[in-house]
Amino acid sequence: MPTVAFITLGCKVNQTETEAMSGLFRHRGYEMVDATEKADVYVINTCSVTHLGERKSRQMVRRAGRLNPDAIVAVTGCFAQLSPAETAAIQGVDVVVGTQNRSHIVDYVEQAREQKLQVQAVSDIMSMREFEEIPLQDSPGRTRAFMKIQDGCDNYCSYCIIPYARGHLRSRSLGGISEETRFLADAGYREIVLTGINLGTYGRETGRHTLVDAVRAVLAEPRIARVRLSSTESLEISAELIELMEQDSRLCPHLHLPLQAGDDAILSAMRRPYTTGDYADLLKRLRSRVSDLAVTTDIIVGFPGESADRFARSLEFASAMQFAKIHVFPYSKRSGTPAASFAGQVGDAEKKCRVADLMQVSEQGSLNFRQRMLGKTLPVLLERIVDGIAEGLTPNYQRVFIAEEIAGLTENQLVQTELVGICDEGLSGRLKK
Ligand code: SF4
Numbered sequence: 001m002p003t004v005a006f007i008t009l010g011c012k013v014n015q016t017e018t019e020a021m022s023g024l025f026r027h028r029g030y031e032m033v034d035a036t037e038k039a040d041v042y043v044i045n046t047c048s049v050t051h052l053g054e055r056k057s058r059q060m061v062r063r064a065g066r067l068n069p070d071a072i073v074a075v076t077g078c079f080a081q082l083s084p085a086e087t088a089a090i091q092g093v094d095v096v097v098g099t100q101n102r103s104h105i106v107d108y109v110e111q112a113r114e115q116k117l118q119v120q121a122v123s124d125i126m127s128m129r130e131f132e133e134i135p136l137q138d139s140p141g142r143t144r145a146f147m148k149i150q151d152g153c154d155n156y157c158s159y160c161i162i163p164y165a166r167g168h169l170r171s172r173s174l175g176g177i178s179e180e181t182r183f184l185a186d187a188g189y190r191e192i193v194l195t196g197i198n199l200g201t202y203g204r205e206t207g208r209h210t211l212v213d214a215v216r217a218v219l220a221e222p223r224i225a226r227v228r229l230s231s232t233e234s235l236e237i238s239a240e241l242i243e244l245m246e247q248d249s250r251l252c253p254h255l256h257l258p259l260q261a262g263d264d265a266i267l268s269a270m271r272r273p274y275t276t277g278d279y280a281d282l283l284k285r286l287r288s289r290v291s292d293l294a295v296t297t298d299i300i301v302g303f304p305g306e307s308a309d310r311f312a313r314s315l316e317f318a319s320a321m322q323f324a325k326i327h328v329f330p331y332s333k334r335s336g337t338p339a340a341s342f343a344g345q346v347g348d349a350e351k352k353c354r355v356a357d358l359m360q361v362s363e364q365g366s367l368n369f370r371q372r373m374l375g376k377t378l379p380v381l382l383e384r385i386v387d388g389i390a391e392g393l394t395p396n397y398q399r400v401f402i403a404e405e406i407a408g409l410t411e412n413q414l415v416q417t418e419l420v421g422i423c424d425e426g427l428s429g430r431l432k433k
Helices: 012-027 051-067 078-082 084-089 102-115 162-166 174-186 211-219 239-247 264-269 276-289 308-320 348-373
Strands: 003-008 041-046 072-077 093-097 119-121 144-151 191-196 226-229 254-256 294-301 325-330 377-386 389-393 399-402 414-423 426-431
Touching: 003 012, 003 051, 012 041, 012 072, 012 102, 012 144, 012 191, 041 051, 041 078, 041 102, 051 072, 051 078, 072 078, 072 102, 078 084, 078 162, 084 093, 093 102, 102 119, 144 174, 174 211, 191 211, 211 226, 211 239, 226 254, 239 276, 264 276, 264 308, 276 294, 276 308, 294 308, 294 348, 308 348, 325 348, 348 414, 348 426, 377 399, 399 414
Parallel strands: 003 041, 041 072, 072 093, 093 119, 144 191, 191 226, 254 294, 294 325, 399 426
Antiparallel strands: 377 389, 377 414, 389 399, 414 426
16 A cells, blocks of 8 residues: 655644645545655645744645655645745745645545646636645544634735735535535534635635535534634624624634734734724623633734834733733745835844743743633534543633543543633643533
């Protein structure tokens, strides 16, 4: 049986796509092996969101070639899409596929093997208008599944290369969402996480549907106990979505709303179409309607023009927003984006200090949030039971560890759990009888 190994860099969308592509290989008789092992095929799903993501992508491609010089090396994802010639020129690369045509990846690999020729299958992503369905063939896990329902972004934030790698907005059909939901429910999954490059714009290109319709299509399947949204732009949180989250407890009270900066001048330079005031108003509205809501975010530090004063304002605003977690990124210059040539670039040492300062705010916010959860009883979806400890997530994405009276518990079970203590990675819980 031929073997295939995947190496995935970057975001949840890439991980979801890897899952779908690995299903295509399994369906065609390949056995999955770890990426550190010798394999017949290596697929590297690359990332371009930062220069580090790109550097690591190139390293992984070279490493795969070294692990087995006879292997077929297929490179896909954002780096392959943005730099197809550079990708194709890396020693040992046999197949180059961008962010489209992934449903044919096994054919390309076999074509490269049979014809002993490099296959280049990168399309003009800007001309793509249809969402590419990669039907799930099988399902290796069974607790929480990621489902990609949207691709592309038309926002063109001044620092971001992703719209050039992913093209214009494309949404999966409601029929496709319902079908995959049934497939995942049949496989035993209890939770579905909806993902997309700009998830909140689901359906916008046709004007016929919205994200709420997509969520309702999943909720229509009663065997799915939870639906979670991955990263969503704050501007895309509609009144209808808030109402649904308030009324249907199966839609998890957890939103990841990228803030990117807590200073209005920087937000404007980033071409983010909101102010800190808009963002704060949204959080106030959400928190008044949705109980136990966890809000997490992304913030970029060291954006060009971010003076010490502006950063201090950003820090203060982030602290006031009481995020349950902040993903902090040092600004990374992406050539081809407007911000790469902005004046006032910030040095690496200063960016490092700012990352550390903001991480402290993140840790304090996380602690405060967990403290507010103490004493509450929430359903925990158990993901694993190892060494006498059952571990899973609450609807608002807090990791809970249960160490007492776990006999008889099984993975994938939902258990009412009283949150009784704070630990390093989350909360400790006690089963509620
Ligand atoms: S919304 Fe902005 S940051 Fe997000 S993918 Fe689109 S351009 Fe990039």
